[in-house]
Amino acid sequence: MATKIITYDELKANGSKQSIWLLIHGKVYNVTKFLDEHPGGDEVILAEAGKDATEAFEDVGHSDEARSLLTDMLVGEFEKDGELKVKSATKSASSSAAVNTAVQQGSNLMYFVPLGLLGAYFAWRYYSSGSV
Ligand code: HEM
Incomplete structure (x- = not known):
């Protein structure tokens, strides 16, 4: 059948x-x-x-x-080739846009971490040289 x-x-x-x-x-x-x-x-x-x-x-x-x-x-x-496939294609496009935003937010954070470490390093140098 x-x-x-x-x-x-x-x-x-x-x-x-x-x-x-x-x-x-x-x-x-x-x-x-x-x-x-x-x-x-x-x-x-x-x-x-x-x-x-x-x-x-x-x-x-x-x-x-x-x-x-x-x-x-x-x-x-x-x-x-129903319309639902088209719908799911747009869905995945929007979710990859969300991933891009997440990556962007992540790269902003990437600047702060090394900057924070650098600041900590200089603070440590300042305090340790002062105490000698
Ligand atoms: C024709 C399609 C479906 C059939 C034949 C079906 C059949 C069943 C059966 C037999 C159970 C009892 C537990 C088990 O054997 O897994 C169950 C539980 C359940 N079904 Fe479906 N189901 C269908 C569609 C759906 C859909 C579309 C949803 C949407 C969310 C859904 C939500 C649930 C939920 C939440 C339970 C858990 C109930 C509980 O444990 O209190 N079902 N279903």
Whole structure:
């Protein structure tokens, strides 16, 4: 049986309590009926409805049993070059910008450490020469 390809628009269209689809590891699942049975509650699933829930799903560290439940809810595979990939690309771009800021802040600190050591050295010389 050929796997159904789910588009980004289809995924987004199933983001309400009446019909909830989740994208997890490139596959789309219909979790509408599972909502009331979820041991982690319905709110966490509703928050991810119609979106890529891979990160949220993995952050919890779901058991193998939880993973095996997914097979019954499979709708199809997510389109390969979907918009979510574009979204994650912009996400990584912004996080590398954050790294740049962190590096900049780090290099500011790099000036103070040697300056502080130099100051300490001269203070030590001043005091030790005065006491002789
Ligand atoms: C269709 C997808 C999902 C399935 C089949 C599923 C299934 C389960 C199962 C069976 C458990 C019990 C513990 C375990 O066996 O790991 C559980 C717990 C939990 N799930 Fe999910 N889950 C899904 C999606 C999500 C999502 C998207 C979130 C979002 C954050 C989430 C959050 C949690 C939390 C917080 C718990 C822990 C509850 C507790 O220990 O009190 N789950 N889930």
